[in-house]
Amino acid sequence: MALAIGIFLIALALIATEWVHRTKIALIGASLVVVTQTIDQEQAIESIDFNTIGLLAGMMLMVKLTEPTGVYNFMAIKAGQLAKGRPFAVVMALAGTTAVLSAFLDNLTTVLLIVPITFLLADTLDIDPIPLVILEIIASNIGGTATLIGDPPNILIAGATDLSFIEFIVNLAPIAAIAFVVVVGAFYAIFRSKLQIEPEARRRVMELDAGRSIEDAAELRRTMPVLAATILAFFVHKAVGLEPATVALTGASVMLLVTTQPVEKALEGIEWTTLFFFLGLFVLVGSLEETGAIEEVAHGIANVTDGDRSAEILGIAWVSAIASGLVDNIPFTAAMIPVVAELQTDGADDAYWWALALGACFGGNATLIAAAANVAAAGMASRAGRPIHFITFLKIGLPAMLVSMVLATVYLWLRYL
Numbered sequence: 001m002a003l004a005i006g007i008f009l010i011a012l013a014l015i016a017t018e019w020v021h022r023t024k025i026a027l028i029g030a031s032l033v034v035v036t037q038t039i040d041q042e043q044a045i046e047s048i049d050f051n052t053i054g055l056l057a058g059m060m061l062m063v064k065l066t067e068p069t070g071v072y073n074f075m076a077i078k079a080g081q082l083a084k085g086r087p088f089a090v091v092m093a094l095a096g097t098t099a100v101l102s103a104f105l106d107n108l109t110t111v112l113l114i115v116p117i118t119f120l121l122a123d124t125l126d127i128d129p130i131p132l133v134i135l136e137i138i139a140s141n142i143g144g145t146a147t148l149i150g151d152p153p154n155i156l157i158a159g160a161t162d163l164s165f166i167e168f169i170v171n172l173a174p175i176a177a178i179a180f181v182v183v184v185g186a187f188y189a190i191f192r193s194k195l196q197i198e199p200e201a202r203r204r205v206m207e208l209d210a211g212r213s214i215e216d217a218a219e220l221r222r223t224m225p226v227l228a229a230t231i232l233a234f235f236v237h238k239a240v241g242l243e244p245a246t247v248a249l250t251g252a253s254v255m256l257l258v259t260t261q262p263v264e265k266a267l268e269g270i271e272w273t274t275l276f277f278f279l280g281l282f283v284l285v286g287s288l289e290e291t292g293a294i295e296e297v298a299h300g301i302a303n304v305t306d307g308d309r310s311a312e313i314l315g316i317a318w319v320s321a322i323a324s325g326l327v328d329n330i331p332f333t334a335a336m337i338p339v340v341a342e343l344q345t346d347g348a349d350d351a352y353w354w355a356l357a358l359g360a361c362f363g364g365n366a367t368l369i370a371a372a373a374n375v376a377a378a379g380m381a382s383r384a385g386r387p388i389h390f391i392t393f394l395k396i397g398l399p400a401m402l403v404s405m406v407l408a409t410v411y412l413w414l415r416y417l
Contacts, residue, residue: 003291007033007038023276026276030279049278052282053245054248056274056278062255065269067269068215078210079117087192087197088188090125094136095136098111102139102151107144108373111136111137111373111376114140115133119384125201127196129386142362142404145358145362146169146177147172148165163353187396187400223258278372285328297319297323313351316359317359325367337356351412365397374393
């Protein structure tokens with residue numbers, strides 16, 4: 001356990017300093033925990049969340065195949081024109097769209113779709129895209145909190161309980177909406193000076209002919225129905241018993257079949273550095289899980305709270321938020337589920353589950369590696385030549401997480417305690 005924790009902390013520190021590319025660090029760290037027999041090779045492979053890897057690869061491929069059609073330029077121009085080039089309207093349009101889509105698709109898919117549009121819109125309006133992308137990451141994690149299918153921790157909790165889709169919305173959507181308004185409002189107030197749009201840029205956007213940005217109408221007719229069908233399939237994937245990765249990879253496969261683009265060129269659109277970073281990170285976190293480090297943290301809550309219901313519920317929320325910011329909220333939630341089940345003095349006391357969901361989902365905003373959506377967005381930004389640095393995100397994401405958790409604490413206290 002000590003070796004697993006040590007390797008993970010060193011890797012995390014090196015990722016934060018950015019002296020070496022994060023993918024190199026993750027892969028070296030993963031190799032070390034296997035070579036030192038901290039975990040064996042079978043455990044390392046089992047710790048990799050191939051559903052996340054498949055979802056990422058499938059969506060990356062579909063975005064790459066639809067990009068040459070010019071549809072994202074079209075959407076960017078239309079978004080700017082609907083907002084009339086006003087900074088606040090642009091921020092709210094992007095953040096609001098991200099939050100809503102994250103609730104009813106999932107936050108990872110939403111980020112993969114929204115970020116390319118954001119870069120194009122920012123270029124058109126001549127503003128820095130990085131604050132907008134960071135805001136979208138934060139909005140995706142907050143919006144994903146609201147429903148059963150919005151964020152992986154909620155899916156895990158639903159799988160371990162008999163909580164329904166409606167119960168998630170009734171109990172989590174109100175605080176997610178409040179956190180969204182407060183965090184986005186504070187974000188705009190802080191970054192208002194960086195989001196000023198010159199009158200000339202506004203005029204230029206309003207004068208653009210969005211229709212002329214469509215470069216290949218025939219390819220658009222072939223590929224966009226597949227993308228639309230894939231997005232619709234995400235709404236019903238649980239009902240039909242399909243994992244998100246299956247939906248994404250099926251959509252990508254069908255799109256490869258109908259497109260005229262060479263398959264070799266299409267595969268170049270997959271951000272392999274991001275996928276390999278995830279592979280390494282999953283193994284590192286898996287070593288913490290397999291050696292019992294995450295479970296020790298979880299059981300520590302029970303010892304500290306000494307059976308007090310209020311302390312247990314709030315403790316679950318805050319420990320989940322802090323730990324999820326460090327080790328990815330998916331494995332931590334998986335480790336916490338049996339602990340939460342034990343802590344419940346009344347098996348019908350669902351407040352424990354809402355505390356876990358809020359902590360794990362809001363905790364995804366703490367650092368750049370806390371959630372899959374964060375890493376995916378960072379990878380796309382780096383590919384566009386505008387990398388998001390670990391510390392840069394930390395300065396915005398951590399306060400956003402803390403504000404969200406303070407609001408969640410008040411919400412939990414007033415509603416359940």
